[in-house]
Amino acid sequence: MAAGGAGDPAPGPLDSVLRPVRAGNGFEEALEQVLQLLRLGLVPPGERLPSERELSQHLRISRVTLREVLKVLQDQNMVESRRGRYGGTFVLPRTAAPDGSGELRRRIAAVDVEDTLRFREVLEAGAAGLCAEGLTADGEDRLRGALDATQGARLEDYRRQDTLLHLTLAELSGSRTLAAQYAAVRATLNELLDGIPLLVRNLEHSQQQHAAVVEAVLDRDPDAAREMMREHCGGTAALLRGFLA
Amino acid sequence: MAAGGAGDPAPGPLDSVLRPVRAGNGFEEALEQVLQLLRLGLVPPGERLPSERELSQHLRISRVTLREVLKVLQDQNMVESRRGRYGGTFVLPRTAAPDGSGELRRRIAAVDVEDTLRFREVLEAGAAGLCAEGLTADGEDRLRGALDATQGARLEDYRRQDTLLHLTLAELSGSRTLAAQYAAVRATLNELLDGIPLLVRNLEHSQQQHAAVVEAVLDRDPDAAREMMREHCGGTAALLRGFLA
DNA sequence: GGCTTAAGGTATGACAGGGAACCATTGCTT
DNA sequence: AAGCAATGGTTCCCTGTCATACCTTAAGCC
Structure with missing residues (x-):
């Protein structure tokens, strides 16, 4: 029947489920x-x-x-x-030159960039929406704190604070699964971002968008929060597509 | 330090990442x-x-x-x-009574319903939006086909065709990760749904929403597609929350 | 009828991974 | 100075998993 021979077995409509149980040797x-x-x-x-x-x-x-x-x-x-x-x-x-030869370097080539960017946007927009729907007082504080931390961050620490802000949003979504998935996709994203320069101009724009997203969430406006977040993600996506295309 | 003792280690802000590598004994x-x-x-x-x-x-x-x-x-x-x-x-x-004693039964109690419902809504809305943004001619056909199959389905086969339609949308999103995650969450959802009755009235309403979502996608209207899908998911969510609360 | 083929059923040997106990090192406290 | 506690470093044994080969059953084909 199916033409498969070497390598992976023949593809089929069951592939969403029949993926390998373990990604590697554990x-x-x-x-x-x-x-x-x-x-x-x-x-x-x-x-x-x-x-x-x-x-x-x-x-x-x-x-x-x-x-x-x-x-x-x-x-x-x-x-x-x-x-x-x-x-x-x-x-x-x-270190500036992470490693020429190895193990860790080749992983980046294996990343499906389009998959990563799309999935990320879906999770981020969803998380922002969920946050805007039901945020506790405690959540408000954490969110404000995370936003402030990005405002004050120096250039070299910006990526980290940015990640933390988004991660906070994901955690406040009320879905642990969402938070975990976002962490995974964000790690991949950061790896990609490490390959391109961080421009002050982008950073400033990014900060405005962060503020807008947080404002929408605090205003309990899910539609606006989702929309702002999608725009924010779209910016990063365009940047990456440009550099990697 | 942390007070943990038996069972899982103490919780912390790293939990999104530090989840178990393997869900079970493989x-x-x-x-x-x-x-x-x-x-x-x-x-x-x-x-x-x-x-x-x-x-x-x-x-x-x-x-x-x-x-x-x-x-x-x-x-x-x-x-x-x-x-x-x-x-x-x-x-x-x-079989009507899946099993009283066992293994498989107790899993359902462990499901975090709120997590499942929220994550599902995020993925579904995201998938619908992505589909509406870029759908190939081939994708259109698959989508129409899946919708038709639900229209003609008998009651006992409805859940299955419904699942297939949503799964098709997820696959057409262009993100394999999204499709895989949706498959997982949908399997959990179906397990929950098996515990509550399937009403013809709900089914008809559901069908109208399916048609609306597909129409929005075919019209290349992402916002409408997302909005319709969120509404659709909201219905199921309300139903489940009602029965399980 | 007898052979072929595709499927489930069984047995065996090698090895990776896990659990637990123990050793070695360091800095704080007494 | 002595002791304690928390950490990384090491060893041992055992279980689960894998790869492989072989056996058994049943349907189709010559």
């Missing part, structure tokens, strides 16, 4: 998630990762396997381990 | 996906699943492990295996 998945942690800037340079015991519990992998992951990151000069009490695994500042 | 993940296949109605009752060898390749698990999965489904009277040429694993019609 340790790769863990690597992926720790990389997310770094790319999202959830643990900024200089700070300490959770201890190996904690991390392995969270990720539900053995400490042995986690250590193999950390070994890779050490070899890439992305983290550094110190022993003893108050030791731990510390994040190093990004 | 065989559970496969079970999950085969269950999706059945719940989505991608393989309707009476039909044959792909052969064990094919399925295991798609899911990237060994045949041994896959057979353990199928064993569970056989024990639940959800599928039936026949040997010999033109044999295979066949889907059985849903």
